[in-house]
Amino acid sequence: MSVSNLLQNWSAVRHTHPVGDAPHAEYKWAMAIDLDACTGCNACSVACYAENNLPAVGKDKFEHGQQMHWMRIERYWDEDGRDMPDQGAQFLPMMCQHCEAAPCETVCPVGATNHTADGLNSQVYNRCVGSRYCSANCPFKVRYFNWYSYPDQEISWPSPMEQQLNPDVTVRTKGVMEKCTFCVQRLTVAKHNARNEGRLVQDGEVQTACQQACPTSAISFGNLVDPASKVAKQWKAQQVELAVDKQAKDEGDDSHEVGEHHSTTKLRGYRIFEELRAYPSVMYLERVRESAV
Template structure:
């Protein structure tokens, strides 16, 4: 059709939609649809048919592939973060850890954990150096670091595609390697060979442990960081005064009733903010992590800094394996500042830069902090972040002078010192400078906004008025924020659930974040 694209679209509506609408002409149809934003039409009758394709040809293809099956197979998959690579130029996405491998920025080769150890390819988890191997498929070879993955079948490799782009942008160019041509249209190759590569590569891994142990008077013990039970055991449980906590959470009774403290107790006469996390519904997608970064001006630091454990994320998704290494179960646990009522970080700060609010928030006064990092050392949850560089140009003034600190930043090429670039920042949140500690604030700016909104409407705050960035981004509704003093609030209900527990509360930090024990729909394992 001749004319503009507008004419083309309008003509299409006239030929395809007008006859199924109640309008008399295309101009009337168009104007009303644009005004209302929707057009309800009659649905034409549709005949249902099935197309099973050529079953014989499909069978021959399967037999041919099986006949050519080699010792190793390759699967090209899409990462949860960058997908097929179309958003590879987004630095927030690049620095978001993969839910399974907990590695940022690069692609790599996932392989069976036992096979990696048998072939002398185990990584150095202290330096985060992973051994390189070369795999060949369809006359295409690629050299990438190999990452051991519990649950990965022996004889298989997995590589994320969408990487290795040459023209993408500052965050996406030359990140990882392309595997184009190595797999068929179904993203598989059943005949792959491998050989050892040259040396190793440092990776931006954010988690290198799968469980936490400690040495106590009774010997080595495992911390119950996460808790789980089976559906059968949970259904058989009935809450009573003698059994206040559900299966998988029985040890909490001792913690609640037997541990004492010399800390003075806080009295919260108004609000007491708390967070509830349901481990049953968390999928580990990390949408909450990206939302937190965007809301709170969390800087992107790059792969090398992540490798040095200098990532700045205010919250992370910890991953823990349970069961058999060859077929493990996985639990994801969002971990942010716990806003403890007896916070170990508060009493070690020599200048009271971190202190306790009257509403239960463990808050930071950035202009008081001068970076001793005592608070980070004393935090048992490791959720505090230190600005090793002027990542976002907060201290940069007078370009090309002695006061231009920004050129020292590892990310100076992002040009955050430019006024237009700085418009990406949230104006409600302070941009932190070099040498300052930072952490999750329970989105205190949103709490204040909720209070002001309620005040302007002449009413009290009600449950749901304040939502943190992580809560609003969670597609599974696994996170809920609210006032635990409000007995009608959802977070109060979660905190008093029989499945509720707080992480390592046996050290009596009194966290304000409650987790619900994960319930697995599987048979209970018989104990020998």
């Protein structure tokens, strides 16, 4: 954003935001996660640590909530009166949802977090001053702040683990915000290769680390603009649309309460907190419950 931009198209600044105007000409990276296939094994989380140079913070800092897991597996226990070992658990892999109208982007005072043309929510580490407003305004709390200078800490990558640091990913300094990037370093390479050959990235040509590691293939990732991609097919099958704040699955459900939806259809696709109108790029497929079958 520049001054001339401000003066000339002040109103356009927000209106040309990706939602609605089909601005994603070539790519719109998106994800679909099948919760019925997720076993909660945490392989995705481990793969993310390895791919993105995430530091291990140690038990002490973890207990203080200062961990850096861009990809986390959340556990929710079924409230059906049973006690611990028999009690059913549900797993939810959670990472940055790359919202199309991201609440974090508008509030950053320095514009360190932005939307890219291919629909990613990017984080510019060098620009970040660490006001942490983005995290304060994130409904999913998937942004992780560098509370310490983790690369300087012995525990982050104990020898010989520093040997497996990914040279394609920067190591972040203390005082900046970071989060899931949809493995942007892989996307960039794939896009460059495709461009050199004068074509677009094909479906399956690029995988995110979490997707690659998932033993049950619960995660699929791809280009939503390409109707032949697996992700686009999944979104279409579930009638989930990017620029809509209430999906087909929840039609007829008049509940206003956040997170309280009672579907009357056979559809499983939903996005988290649709009603907040952040338009996330991650679709979840609801678990098929015994009671629902």
